[in-house]
Amino acid sequence: MNVASPPRGRYDAGVMKYKEMGYFDLDYQPKQTDILACFRVTPQEGVDPEEAAAAVAGESSTATWTVVWTDRLTAADMYRAKCYRIDPVPGAPGSWFAYIAYDLDLFEPGSIVNLSASIIGNVFGFKPLKALRLEDMRLPVAYVKTFDGPATGIVVERERLDKFGRPLLGATVKPKLGLSGRNYGRVVYEALKGGLDFTKDDENINSQPFMHWRDRFLYCMEAVNRAQAMTGEVKGTYLNVSAGTMEDMYERAEFAKQLGSTIIMIDLVIGYTAIQSMSKWARRNDMILHLHRAGHSTYTRQKSHGVSFRVIAKWMRLAGVDHIHAGTVVGKLEGDPATTAGYYDICREPYNREQLEHGLFFEQDWAGLRRMMPVASGGIHAGQMHQLLTLLGEDVVLQFGGGTIGHPMGIAAGAIANRVALECMVLARNEGRDIMAEGPDILAAAARHCTPLAQALEVWKDVTFDYASTDTPDFVSTVSVS
Numbered sequence: 488m489n490v491a492s493p494p495r496g497r498y499d500a501g502v503m504k505y506k507e508m509g510y511f512d513l514d515y516q517p518k519q520t521d522i523l524a525c526f527r528v529t530p531q532e533g534v535d536p537e538e539a540a541a542a543v544a545g546e547s548s549t550a551t552w553t554v555v556w557t558d559r560l561t562a563a564d565m566y567r568a569k570c571y572r573i574d575p576v577p578g579a580p581g582s583w584f585a586y587i588a589y590d591l592d593l594f595e596p597g598s599i600v601n602l603s604a605s606i607i608g609n610v611f612g613f614k615p616l617k618a619l620r621l622e623d624m625r626l627p628v629a630y631v632k633t634f635d636g637p638a639t640g641i642v643v644e645r646e647r648l649d650k651f652g653r654p655l656l657g658a659t660v661k662p663k664l665g666l667s668g669r670n671y672g673r674v675v676y677e678a679l680k681g682g683l684d685f686t687k688d689d690e691n692i693n694s695q696p697f698m699h700w701r702d703r704f705l706y707c708m709e710a711v712n713r714a715q716a717m718t719g720e721v722k723g724t725y726l727n728v729s730a731g732t733m734e735d736m737y738e739r740a741e742f743a744k745q746l747g748s749t750i751i752m753i754d755l756v757i758g759y760t761a762i763q764s765m766s767k768w769a770r771r772n773d774m775i776l777h778l779h780r781a782g783h784s785t786y787t788r789q790k791s792h793g794v795s796f797r798v799i800a801k802w803m804r805l806a807g808v809d810h811i812h813a814g815t816v817v818g819k820l821e822g823d824p825a826t827t828a829g830y831y832d833i834c835r836e837p838y839n840r841e842q843l844e845h846g847l848f849f850e851q852d853w854a855g856l857r858r859m860m861p862v863a864s865g866g867i868h869a870g871q872m873h874q875l876l877t878l879l880g881e882d883v884v885l886q887f888g889g890g891t892i893g894h895p896m897g898i899a900a901g902a903i904a905n906r907v908a909l910e911c912m913v914l915a916r917n918e919g920r921d922i923m924a925e926g927p928d929i930l931a932a933a934a935r936h937c938t939p940l941a942q943a944l945e946v947w948k949d950v951t952f953d954y955a956s957t958d959t960p961d962f963v964s965t966v967s968v969s
């Protein structure tokens with residue numbers, strides 16, 4: 488900001504640089520209880536990066552554009568966020584990583600909405616900045632402990648489903664809009680009978696004229712019950728309870744419970760408060776809570792501006808969802824391998840160490856909060872099973888929508904192909920084989936005894952989504968590679 492005349496005393500009326508108002512202090516040692524944030528700051532031409540970083544600290548905590556004497560009625564020195572470190576972004580001239588510390592007292596306990604109203608409230612529109620991105624946050628244990636976290640978590644989900652030692656398999660019903668309740672239920676039945684553990688509503692299935700929500704829930708649960716009886720396995724279908732009001736969502740969730748569903752689903756676009764409310768409901772009602780991250784790419788995908796998905800994943804673990812879409816790497820949607828590995832760590836580790844190569848700028852102690860099951864979904868098929876298992880590990884739901892329902896011999900055949908591909912790959916891995924190298928051979932060998940798998944491999948053999956990722960970590964490697 489342009490400041491005309493040199494400042495007088497700290498609390499004299501007038502405009503003063505943010506740096507001089509106390510929002511920039513490279514000597515500040517963050518406290519264990521501070522909330523930390525790393526922003527990628529791209530100032531406008533001619534704006535001092537340190538002043539820009541101080542402005543971010545100021546505008547996301549206590550500051551306004553001019554000195555206000557009422558600061559003196561508060562513990563202003565403590566309440567001011569402080570930029571305590573600033574580094575140029577490697578390979579991106581004109582951008583800086585600014586590390587900012589916030590005192591815990593600035594935030595209401597147990598409220599993502601309050602946290603986000605400060606950290607991403609209005610600072611992203613600040614004129615002296617060309618662009619701003621929230622890269623990562625460190626949430627202190629003292630703050631983590633004010634949230635309940637996931638109601639169910641990975642361990643209890645596996646216990647309830649009685650499924651161990653392999654990824655879970657799912658499918659999004661397609662086409663995503665237009666099916667009647669009865670035809671929709673047929674898709675669910677075929678997919679579950681064929682060998683999937685879960686089917687799911689898509690993000691935009693709520694209660695449309697072609698299929699009201701009660702029709703969908705009734706036909707889906709009939710399909711689940713029949714498939715369970717057929718296979719002797721526990722099955723589920725994520726009933727999307729997202730709706731225009733909380734009252735509607737509660738009504739839908741209650742009906743899902745009444746029908747015996749093990750799992751319900753919500754979309755990220757319902758908002759943080761609604762997500763936390765549904766999490767509390769899920770905890771009270773022993774329900775697994777699936778979150779579709781619908782809408783996230785509008786602000787997560789570009790490196791220079793927005794909020795990284797790793798921050799959203801952290802907020803969602805606090806807010807308490809059990810499943811979260813976290814990317815596939817090999818599928819149709821954005822997903823750099825290193826960045827995606829960082830998201831999966833946030834979901835599944837009890838403690839994240841700082842790992843710049845995965846985009847994790849801070850260590851994060853989850854303080855006993857349960858773990859989220861990451862969901863890999865979007866343009867994946869049986870021919871990628873070795874890559875999926877290697878890249879994503881075992882505690883993950885692999886969801887093949889088109890890759891089940893698009894099978895040339897029908898939905899059940901698509902499900903069989905996926906189940907056989909998964910089981911042969913898990914077996915090969917457990918036998919110590921190098922599945923990344925031998926994957927195609929392992930699948931081909933299994934396909935000799937499984938026509939549906941042979942057909943799936945044939946029809947999708949050339950399908951890859953090989954595009955450059957937009958969101959990759961920027962860091963200087965400290966590991967020397969010889």
Ligand SMILES: O=C(COP(=O)(O)O)[C@H](O)[C@H](O)COP(=O)(O)O
Binds near residue numbers: 780819820862866890
């Ligand atoms: O409908 C699908 C996938 O369908 P299909 O399996 O037919 O491609 C999901 O909405 C996306 O996976 C969401 O993406 P993300 O998981 O990245 O948020």
Ligand SMILES: [Mg+2]
Binds near residue numbers: 659663689690
């Ligand atoms: Mg979808």
